[in-house]
Amino acid sequence: MKLLLIGSASVHTFRYLAGIAPHVDEIHLVTSGELPPRYHAANLGRVLQVDFSLKALATAGKIAGLIAALQPDIVHVHQANSVAWHARRALAGRKLPWLLTCWGSDVLLLPRQNRFMKHLVAANLGAASAVTSDSLHMAAVCRELAPIARMDVLNFGMDALPPTPDIAAKPLQVLSCRLHKPLYRIDSIVRAWAEVEADVRFAGWSLTVAASGEETENLQILAATLGLGRVNFTGFVAPEVLAGLYRDARVFVSVPKSDATSISLLEAMGHGCLPLLSNLPANLEWVLDGVNGAIVEDVARLGRALKTQLLRAADDAQLAEAATLNRRLVAEKGLHQPNMARFAQIYRELV
Template identity: 80%
Template structure:
């Protein structure tokens, strides 16, 4: 089976390519940036770099010529935004099955911008032979936007379930590792952390703020303004370093305005962290408030929620119980290799 993968130059696209490659005879890539050497696979064929912006009207033609050249058996497009718009036009009139994988903001936020964007996303969803998303909530949103031919709920998954954590050896550490963009509201985490530092009973805890982004300088300035003493900004770190941060953390905090099932959440759960999350439908499919983590309905209460969860996570027995449940959830439906096999099965069924 020959696959043409169409997606933005993101670690998610690159990681998917590496994971799906063993399940196909050839894989070709159309993207808007280079493929890093670490994601090169033995059966990689053509790599075409294109512009996915809406103004790049020639992109559909370039994709169509690539399809003619490589003759794929199936096309897999990632994101129902302008990436899918170009791919849909390239595929028009062809009896070639194609899968459209939605990532989150493309169906949760983009259609809300204006009627034109909503119409574009809906048309992309309706044209695909099959649509995949990583939460039941996203599946429902997709079906509200368009009559979808086939829907599969499936995430990319974390690479592998790590060894069971040594709960007693974990320091009193909290981890935030989402991008420093307004969407992820890292500023709210810092303001909540100020309440933690003001609580003498929680004096031993430290917050690690990994990743970076457009807001990094502002976030560092805010931490200074708040007088925070137990916050460490690491910037972007290598995967093995991030894995160590997960192993060290007792609590993982992530409060974006909108999100699908994030790989960072799965990694945190797999490493035995107690998640503190914003009240989003996708999060509710993984965490039951007060059982295996916390769901914060109002960010004004994030400080109190964080303090409560720190007290819970400081108890080794309670954390061990929640960690066991979280690891079982990831084992059941959140592992990379198993989920790549499920994507490959979709391809076989469509072909």
């Protein structure tokens, strides 16, 4: 099978390419930036760099030319935003099946911006031969936006389930590793941590704030202004370093305003962290409040929720019980290679 993959220059696109490559005979890529060498597959053919912005009206013609030259069996487009708009125009009039994978903000946030964006996303969804979503909630939103020919709920998954964590060896650490953007509300986590540091019961606990972004400097200033002494900003770290941060953390905190199923949540669950999450539908598909993690109803009260979970996570028996359940959930529906095989099966059925 010959696959044409179309997606923005994101680690998610590149990671998908490397994962799906063993399941197809040839894979070709249309993207908006350089493909890092680590993601090059042995059966990778053409790589076309294009501009996916709405102003780049020539992009559809470039993609159409590549399709005509390659004659792929199937096209897989990532994100129902301008990427899919260019791909949809390039595919117009062709009897060529194409799969559209939604990532989250493209259907949960973009259609709310204005009527034009809502129409664009809806048209992309309605034109695809099939659509995939990584959560039941996002799938329902897609169906509200447009009639969907076929919908599959499937995520990219974490690379592999790590060894069973040694719960007793975990230090008293909390981990935040989402991007430093307004969407992820890292500032709320820092402010909540101030309440933790002010409570003598948690004198041995520390917070690691990994990742980076446009708000990094402001977050560091905020921590200094609050006089925090047990917060470590690591910046962006390599995957193997991040794995170590998960391994050492007892609590994982992530409170974005909007989200689908995040790989970081799956990784935290796989490494035996107790998740503390914002009250979003996709999170509720993985975590039952008070059972295998916690859901905070109001981020303004995150400090109280965080302290409650620290008390729970400090108990090795309680943390081990939650970790066992979380690892089983990830093993059943959150691993990369089994899910890549499922994507490949969708390809075969569409072809």
